[in-house]
Amino acid sequence: MSITKPSWLPPVATLGPLIALLLAVIFFATQSDRFLSVQNFSLILQQVMVVGLIAIGQTLIILTAGIDLACGAVMALGGIVMTKLAVDSGMNAYLAIVCGLLVCMAFGLVNGLLVTRIRLPSFIVTLGTLNIAFAFTQLYSGAQTITGLPPAMTFFGNTFRLGNAEINYGSLLMLALYLFMWWGLRETQPGRHVYAVGNNPEATRLTGIATDRVLLGVYVTAGLFYGIASLLSVARTGVGDPNAGQTENLSAITAVVLGGTSLFGGRGMILGSLLGALIVGVFRNGLTLMGVASVYQVLITGILVILAVTTDQLSHKGAH
Amino acid sequence: MDTPNQTPALVMEARGLVKRYGQVTALDGSDFELRAGEIMAVIGDNGAGKSSLIKALSGATIPDEGEIRLDGKVIHFKSPIDARREGIETVYQDLAVAPAMTIAENLFMGREIIKTGWLSQLLRVVDKKQMLEQSIARMNELKVGIRSMTQAVETLSGGQRQCVAVARSAAFARHVVILDEPTAALGVKEGNMVLELIRRVRDKGLPVILISHNMPHVFEVADRIHVARLGKRAALLNPKKISMSDTVAVMTGAMSPQDIPAECLAH
Amino acid sequence: MQTKTAKFMLPALALAASTAFAAGQPIIGLITKTDTNPYFVKMKEGATAEAAKLGAKLLTAAGRIDGDNAGQVTAIENMVAAGAKTILITPSDAKAIVPSIKKAEAQGVMFIALDSPTEPMNAVNALFATNNYHAGELIGEYAKAAMAGKPAKIAMMDLFPGNPVGAQRHNGFMKGFGMKAAGPESNELSTNPAIVCSADSYGDQAKGQTGMENCLQKDPDINLVYTINEPAAAGAYQALKAAGKEKGVLIVSIDGGCHGVENVKAGVIAATSQQYPLKMAAMGVEAGVNYAKTGKKVAGYTDTGVNLITDKPLPGVSSKDTQYGMDMCWGNK
Numbered sequence: 034m035s036i037t038k039p040s041w042l043p044p045v046a047t048l049g050p051l052i053a054l055l056l057a058v059i060f061f062a063t064q065s066d067r068f069l070s071v072q073n074f075s076l077i078l079q080q081v082m083v084v085g086l087i088a089i090g091q092t093l094i095i096l097t098a099g100i101d102l103a104c105g106a107v108m109a110l111g112g113i114v115m116t117k118l119a120v121d122s123g124m125n126a127y128l129a130i131v132c133g134l135l136v137c138m139a140f141g142l143v144n145g146l147l148v149t150r151i152r153l154p155s156f157i158v159t160l161g162t163l164n165i166a167f168a169f170t171q172l173y174s175g176a177q178t179i180t181g182l183p184p185a186m187t188f189f190g191n192t193f194r195l196g197n198a199e200i201n202y203g204s205l206l207m208l209a210l211y212l213f214m215w216w217g218l219r220e221t222q223p224g225r226h227v228y229a230v231g232n233n234p235e236a237t238r239l240t241g242i243a244t245d246r247v248l249l250g251v252y253v254t255a256g257l258f259y260g261i262a263s264l265l266s267v268a269r270t271g272v273g274d275p276n277a278g279q280t281e282n283l284s285a286i287t288a289v290v291l292g293g294t295s296l297f298g299g300r301g302m303i304l305g306s307l308l309g310a311l312i313v314g315v316f317r318n319g320l321t322l323m324g325v326a327s328v329y330q331v332l333i334t335g336i337l338v339i340l341a342v343t344t345d346q347l348s349h350k351g352a353h
Numbered sequence: 354m355d356t357p358n359q360t361p362a363l364v365m366e367a368r369g370l371v372k373r374y375g376q377v378t379a380l381d382g383s384d385f386e387l388r389a390g391e392i393m394a395v396i397g398d399n400g401a402g403k404s405s406l407i408k409a410l411s412g413a414t415i416p417d418e419g420e421i422r423l424d425g426k427v428i429h430f431k432s433p434i435d436a437r438r439e440g441i442e443t444v445y446q447d448l449a450v451a452p453a454m455t456i457a458e459n460l461f462m463g464r465e466i467i468k469t470g471w472l473s474q475l476l477r478v479v480d481k482k483q484m485l486e487q488s489i490a491r492m493n494e495l496k497v498g499i500r501s502m503t504q505a506v507e508t509l510s511g512g513q514r515q516c517v518a519v520a521r522s523a524a525f526a527r528h529v530v531i532l533d534e535p536t537a538a539l540g541v542k543e544g545n546m547v548l549e550l551i552r553r554v555r556d557k558g559l560p561v562i563l564i565s566h567n568m569p570h571v572f573e574v575a576d577r578i579h580v581a582r583l584g585k586r587a588a589l590l591n592p593k594k595i596s597m598s599d600t601v602a603v604m605t606g607a608m609s610p611q612d613i614p615a616e617c618l619a620h
Numbered sequence: 621m622q623t624k625t626a627k628f629m630l631p632a633l634a635l636a637a638s639t640a641f642a643a644g645q646p647i648i649g650l651i652t653k654t655d656t657n658p659y660f661v662k663m664k665e666g667a668t669a670e671a672a673k674l675g676a677k678l679l680t681a682a683g684r685i686d687g688d689n690a691g692q693v694t695a696i697e698n699m700v701a702a703g704a705k706t707i708l709i710t711p712s713d714a715k716a717i718v719p720s721i722k723k724a725e726a727q728g729v730m731f732i733a734l735d736s737p738t739e740p741m742n743a744v745n746a747l748f749a750t751n752n753y754h755a756g757e758l759i760g761e762y763a764k765a766a767m768a769g770k771p772a773k774i775a776m777m778d779l780f781p782g783n784p785v786g787a788q789r790h791n792g793f794m795k796g797f798g799m800k801a802a803g804p805e806s807n808e809l810s811t812n813p814a815i816v817c818s819a820d821s822y823g824d825q826a827k828g829q830t831g832m833e834n835c836l837q838k839d840p841d842i843n844l845v846y847t848i849n850e851p852a853a854a855g856a857y858q859a860l861k862a863a864g865k866e867k868g869v870l871i872v873s874i875d876g877g878c879h880g881v882e883n884v885k886a887g888v889i890a891a892t893s894q895q896y897p898l899k900m901a902a903m904g905v906e907a908g909v910n911y912a913k914t915g916k917k918v919a920g921y922t923d924t925g926v927n928l929i930t931d932k933p934l935p936g937v938s939s940k941d942t943q944y945g946m947d948m949c950w951g952n953k
Contacts, residue, residue, distance in 0.1 A: 067838060076833055178825070221479060222477040223477060229462060233452065269858075272825060275656065324818075
């Protein structure tokens with residue numbers, strides 16, 4: 034299939050999720066008069082901000098034809114580290130946050146080293162770090178929730194008034210980071226190299242690009258985003274929760290896939306992952322407003338994932 | 354370029370290259386030379402030492418013994434990146450293009466133009482406009498007939514993709530272009546498209562080392578033919594004088610180098 | 621992962637068992653749903669303490685997640701092979717675990733279900749549990765009295781579909797409130813017009829918050845919230861606070877963990893039904909030691925009790941205050 038189109042137009046694979054999202058919004062607007070409001074959309078944005086942030090890191094990894102099964106577990110560990118240090122060890126809140134971010138980035142580094150030095154598939158590596166991160170979280174927290182957080186840590190859970198809606202700082206941060214990463218992946222050399230490595234790692238290596246360094250950078254950066262996600266998670270719930278993030282491992286991957294990024298690497302627009310996260314959030318919100326049982330939400334998500342991956346496959350059938 | 358009074362300068366020269374892999378001796382004192390403005394085809398049967406020779410010249414392997422000179426200066430490549438820095442560009446058999454990315458991006462892969470300005474330099478912002486303009490310029494120079502530089506490489510035919518790879522090496526090479534089986538797996542029309550391009554690269558002033566199994570193609574474009582056999586250079590042939598079947602005979606060892614008539618040898 | 625851990629456990633268990641056999645020590649196994657829910661962590665602590673007191677050897681294992689039946693099946697097999705004569709289990713899947721239990725019972729192992737029953741109930745020798753239905757009824761009665769005749773608009777933060785504990789607490793609450801609801805044997809969640817919204821919280825704080833936010837969006841006039849457990853309640857409270865509604869809405873919950881009781885003290889939760897995992901586990905260990913020594917099995921259902929904890933007692937509904945709650949709570953104080 035030969036498409037020459039203006040380069041600013043999203044790839045076919047991202048138009049799909051955008052249309053799906055719009056259709057979902059239109060549908061739910063007809064089903065409940067409480068759906069279509071700035072307040073409700075602000076709510077949905079808040080509800081997806083943690084998964085959305087994790088999905089940024091996950092997108093980077095999937096763009097290099099890898100996958101990270103541990104993203105939620107690493108996020109949970111980051112959250113426990115920063116809250117426990119601040120509350121139980123009395124550390125300065127900002128310093129504790131930095132420690133949480135560093136722990137997440139350290140896990141990213143370990144993942145990246147195992148993938149680039151020992152040449153293990155990322156699926157296997159992150160399967161291992163999933164369990165390790167989970168165990169560390171349980172051990173360090175003693176399986177207990179941490180409460181009484183300093184206000185600096187819950188800042189991103191706060192809202193400010195805009196018209197008759199409450200806008201949440203965390204969701205603004207998420208949107209800002211998405212825009213920054215979208216720009217970075219399109220317009221900067223490291224960003225283009227991420228796509229190149231994912232599209233054809235051997236070719237990229239032969240042109241002199243240090244592919245191992247690109248991959249390492251991707252995994253560490255993903256870790257940073259998981260750390261930021263942990264801060265948002267802590268801010269949203271107001272506690273350090275050792276059981277957080279257990280479903281986020283897969284929901285982040287779902288968001289990326291729904292957003293049209295190819296699991297084979299090298300293709301996809303990062304804004305797609307935001308759309309993917311929003312699709313899940315919109316369905317969850319809309320179905321609750323309609324009074325439909327949540328099991329249908331799970332069913333619909335499964336169907337959408339199949340549709341998304343099929344569209345991805347078909348739109349590149351000519352090229353492969 | 355075979356005027357007897359005026360032999361062009363030697364761009365690249367190798368003497369006594371030896372490379373062993375364990376018990377196997379891939380290169381057994383092989384010589385090599387490349388003159389300015391010529392297309393030197395390298396042919397040889399499997400195991401003749403052809404690919405080891407090319408790997409040594411392109412920096413992919415380090416020879417155990419022997420000397421390589423570039424423009425008369427002795428050089429030691431530790432990696433293909435070193436060779437690139439010296440202005441030697443290699444197009445590998447597997448093409449080395451990223452199919453989902455545009456032609457312009459592929460041309461500049463690894464050498465992207467960064468915008469000026471401290472912020473752009475810090476964040477390494479890519480100058481897409483410049484890259485596009487230069488891509489168009491280069492491709493026009495080489496008369497490659499692809500309309501849009503912003504289309505993805507995967508939308509091109511096999512021959513067009515090969516042209517992109519060759520054009521990339523020609524665009525950045527300062528001294529030598531090495532092409533490894535560029536017309537393999539191409540149909541007749543596409544193969545000819547690539548051969549045309551190779552000629553234009555030579556005409557631009559870049560000497561080309563061409564590795565190929567395809568005798569007709571070799572005879573179409575090569576100025577001289579380096580026959581590799583048993584890890585050495587068996588002969589240096591003149592394609593205008595020697596026949597294709599005799600060339601194959603030298604390559605397989607059916608004809609011994611001593612039996613080659615003098616006029617078939619290249620100087 | 622649990623299966624892998626269980627495989628490593630086998631030689632370790634065998635070694636432990638052989639040492640125990642040499643000493644004539646009763647070997648008792650405890651299999652919980654998960655290792656992470658503080659409820660089960662406390663259960664394990666209670667069992668460990670009692671085993672140490674009575675000189676028994678305690679083997680422990682858990683499923684990976686709530687609902688991980690396969691992990692519990694493997695644990696039973698390993699413990700039986702290691703010589704456990706009594707196994708205490710909180711079944712993740714009440715029906716699916718029964719064949720494994722029967723197989724082990726045929727080899728002379730005594731089974732005691734803790735916290736929630738198997739299906740059928742008599743698949744095990746005895747059940748030491750808390751009556752989740754009754755726990756629901758208590759908070760339902762309290763809520764009814766607290767609403768004082770005001771029309772109720774109720775949001776239900778449930779567990780997830782098909783889980784018996786979730787169904788019992790949900791239906792018990794409805795019954796206690798005075799609504800028609802299914803009985804304790806049912807796995808279906810009953811409905812009522814006064815319940816304007818339901819969401820699945822999975823017993824998780826973040827999901828409880830999301831569920832409550834969406835319910836408030838659906839009906840901003842919700843004035844009573846039933847929550848499956850205290851983390852879900854904490855999440856629901858976050859949502860209410862963000863909407864500025866925390867003062868006018870009543871939250872009730874079940875569990876009686878220390879964090880939960882603190883939340884009752886802080887006014888986040890109006891009342892919670894407190895259950896006693898430690899007691900269940902200790903009783904189970906005692907029964908196991910008895911069986912090993914005398915060969916006498918326990919039988920039947922023993923309710924380890926539930927108390928309504930609130931600082932705002934209401935007439936007609938017996939309750940205890942948070943001081944009692946803190947003394948008896950499970951989890952880290």
